[in-house]
Amino acid sequence: xxxxxxxxxxxxxxxxxxxxxxxxxxxxxxxxxxxxxxxxxxxxxxxxxxxxxxxxxxxxxxxxxxxxxxxxxxxxxxxxxxxxxxxxxxxxxxxxxxxxxxxxxxxxxxxxxxxxxxxxxxxxxxxxxxxxxxxxxxxxxxxxxxxxxxxxxxxxxxxxxxxxxxxxxxxxxxxxxxxxxxxxxxxxxxxxxxxxxxxxxxxxxxxxxxxxxxxxxxxxxxxxxxxxxxxxxxxxxxxxxxxxxxxxxxxxxxxxxxxxxxxxxxxxxxxxxxxxxxxxxxxxxxxxxxxxxxxxxxxxxxxxxxxxxxxxxxxxxxxxxxxxxxxxxxxxxxxxxxxxxxxxxxxxxxxxxxxxxxxxxxxxxxxxxxxxxxxxxxxxxxxxxxxxxxxxxxxxxxxxxxxxxxxxx
Numbered sequence: 001x002x003x004x005x006x007x008x009x010x011x012x013x014x015x016x017x018x019x020x021x022x023x024x025x026x027x028x029x030x031x032x033x034x035x036x037x038x039x040x041x042x043x044x045x046x047x048x049x050x051x052x053x054x055x056x057x058x059x060x061x062x063x064x065x066x067x068x069x070x071x072x073x074x075x076x077x078x079x080x081x082x083x084x085x086x087x088x089x090x091x092x093x094x095x096x097x098x099x100x101x102x103x104x105x106x107x108x109x110x111x112x113x114x115x116x117x118x119x120x121x122x123x124x125x126x127x128x129x130x131x132x133x134x135x136x137x138x139x140x141x142x143x144x145x146x147x148x149x150x151x152x153x154x155x156x157x158x159x160x161x162x163x164x165x166x167x168x169x170x171x172x173x174x175x176x177x178x179x180x181x182x183x184x185x186x187x188x189x190x191x192x193x194x195x196x197x198x199x200x201x202x203x204x205x206x207x208x209x210x211x212x213x214x215x216x217x218x219x220x221x222x223x224x225x226x227x228x229x230x231x232x233x234x235x236x237x238x239x240x241x242x243x244x245x246x247x248x249x250x251x252x253x254x255x256x257x258x259x260x261x262x263x264x265x266x267x268x269x270x271x272x273x274x275x276x277x278x279x280x281x282x283x284x285x286x287x288x289x290x291x292x293x294x295x296x297x298x299x300x301x302x303x304x305x306x307x308x309x310x311x312x313x314x315x316x317x318x319x320x321x322x323x324x325x326x327x328x329x330x331x332x333x334x335x336x337x338x339x340x341x342x343x344x345x346x347x348x349x350x351x352x353x354x355x356x357x358x359x360x361x362x363x364x365x366x367x368x369x370x371x372x373x374x375x376x377x378x379x380x381x382x383x384x385x386x387x388x389x390x391x392x393x394x395x396x397x398x399x400x401x402x403x404x405x406x407x408x409x
Contacts, residue, residue, distance in 0.1 A: 027075030028403035032134045034067030036060070040392035042382075048147055049385025050329025050354030051303065052226035052242070054182030055150020060140075060394075066091055067396065068133045070101075074403075080109050086132065101154070113163040123153040124161065124173050125197045125215035127255035127276055130408070137272070137311045139378045139394040143325035143360055144305035148251055148278050150182035153217065155193055169201040169211075177219075183249045183280070185224025192220040201409065206264050211257040211409050218250045224284070226351060240290040242350055244299065247284030253277060257409070268316050275308040286333070288341070288350045295338035295346040302330045317369060323362045327385070329354040356385035372400045 038060045046059045060067070066089075074084035086102040104119030122130045128145065129152055141151055157177030164170040179193030180186055194217070201211035226242040254277050261270040279302075286299040309323035331352050336343050347353030360383070366376035375397055382390040 027073050030070075030072040030074075030403050031401040032068070032070040032072070032132075033399040033401065034069055034134055034396065035065070036067045036139070036394060036396040037064050038062060038392065038394050040390055042384075042388060042390035046146065047351070047384050047386070048143065048327060048358045049356050050301075050331055050352065051147045051327065051358075052244070052351045053146065053150065054224070054226060055152070055154075057146035057150045061091075070132065070134065076108065077105070080107065082106050082108055113165060115161045115163075117159040117161075118157070120154070120156045121159065123155065123175060123177075123195050123217070124159060125153060125195050125217055125251075126253055126278070127211070127213060127257060127274060129153050134398050134400075137309065137319075137321055138323055138362055138364055139376055139396045140362075140380070142276070142307035142309075142323070143327055143358060144276065144278050144307055147303070147305055147327050147358075148183065148280050153181070153183075153195075155179065155181045155184070156190075157193060167202075170199070172198045179219035179221065182224065183251065183282070184219030185221030185244070185247065187219075187221050194218050207262055208258065208260045209409070210259075213255045214253070215255075216250070216252050218248075221247045221249075221284075240288075240349075242288050244282075244284035244286055247282060249280065249282035251278055251280045253279070259409075266313070268313075270313045271310065273308075273310045275306060277304070277306040279304040286350055286352060288346060290349065293338075293340035293345075295336065295341045295343075295350075297336040297346065298334045299352060300332040300334070301352070302332075304328050318365070318367055320365045321363070323360075323364075325358075325360040325362075327358040329357075354385070356383075356387065358385040359383045374398045 039062065040059070044059060044062070046053060046057060069089040070086060071089065072084065072086045076082050083105045084102060088099045088101050090097055090099060102121050104117050104121040106117035107115055110116065124130060128136070128142065129149070133141065145151060155177035157175055159173060159175045161171060161173035175195040176191070177193030177195070178190040180190055184193050195215065197213060197215035199211065199213040201209065203209045222245065224244045224247055226244070255275070257272065257274040259270065259272050282301045284299050285296065287296050288294065305327040307323060307325045309321060311319055311321035313319045331354055333347065333352060336346065338346055360380055362378060362380040364376055364378035366374050368374040378394045378396070380392045382392065384390065
């Protein structure tokens with residue numbers, strides 16, 4: 001049955017618990033190569049009306065680049081524990097930098113469907129959050145992930161998960177984290193993040209299966225500095241400071257995935273539909289300073305967004321996909337005070353002014369000779385909410401060297 005895949009392959013990518021075999025190097029090593037070519041009009045920074053961005057949210061560099069090259073090392077430690085570490089290798093201003101993404105340990109033998117994870121990891125909330133970028137069906141993340149989580153919800157902490165012993169797949173879990181990563185921020189105790197999630201799934205006959213989830217995240221922070229991952233430099237320069245102080249953020253979401261393959265055989269043709277919806281509420285004191293100009297206001301943000309996409313493999317090794325993203329912000333600014341800056345300038349410079357709803361439409365076609373290689377061509381049109389249409393064309397080559405285990409449902 002298709003649902004067996006859902007339970008057995010419980011990791012976003014690479015080998016999971018109990019999956020290191022005698023035919024693999026121990027530890028299993030995977031290198032993801034992601035060279036690409038991007039061309040687009042508009043500025044070099046991602047701007048979304050009504051949203052302050054953070055984390056890795058942003059636009060890729062123009063022209064040729066190395067993309068998101070990634071090194072992963074994973075292994076069963078013994079019969080009780082499994083460990084994994086993922087390190088992206090990225091180019092910043094012409095210099096190669098090794099970043100620290102995931103490094104965690106999780107249990108293998110608690111029994112009764114229970115699992116504990118500790119370290120630095122992608123949160124279990126949402127459907128797509130736990131997937132590394134090279135696994136995505138499109139060359140970029142949905143806008144709602146950039147807007148709500150800065151790309152991925154990633155933090156240090158502990159996670160507990162339980163899979164029910166039922167025919168219908170059911171799992172629930174929770175996390176306590178530092179809360180220091182976007183959309184959280186710096187806090188004195190590094191212990192202000194919390195997440196809850198539940199997932200259910202099953203089969204519809206021999207050819208179809210489905211998966212649905214609900215999730216909740218909350219964090220408190222003393223300070224969160226705005227600004228995503230820029231390739232073209234900060235628009236405000238090094239003398240600008242754009243921060244939220246004494247903040248509280250909550251995010252709730254729903255996700256749904258449907259898969260179809262004739263008689264459960266996805267080798268020749270298959271279809272996948274997925275969608276996710278998130279709503280975020282946050283309040284803080286917004287503070288913006290640049291040179292001698294400054295402003296401060298109470299900020300109450302109410303934001304929501306979703307994406308829907310469909311991917312169809314029409315013949316073996318070839319797929320085509322379409323995706324639509326939509327965001328909406330309704331931010332309340334009160335008790336404004338400024339020096340050398342009026343309210344309109346503050347809303348524009350801080351990024352909290354919501355002029356319109358950002359949307360993006362994308363279409364892609366890709367060719368995968370095997371599970372280890374993929375060539376993708378994608379076109380997207382972004383309306384950032386400021387009545388500016390940006391067109392982007394991406395040619396992407398994703399290659400996996402070394403161990404490559406199954407992906408999750």
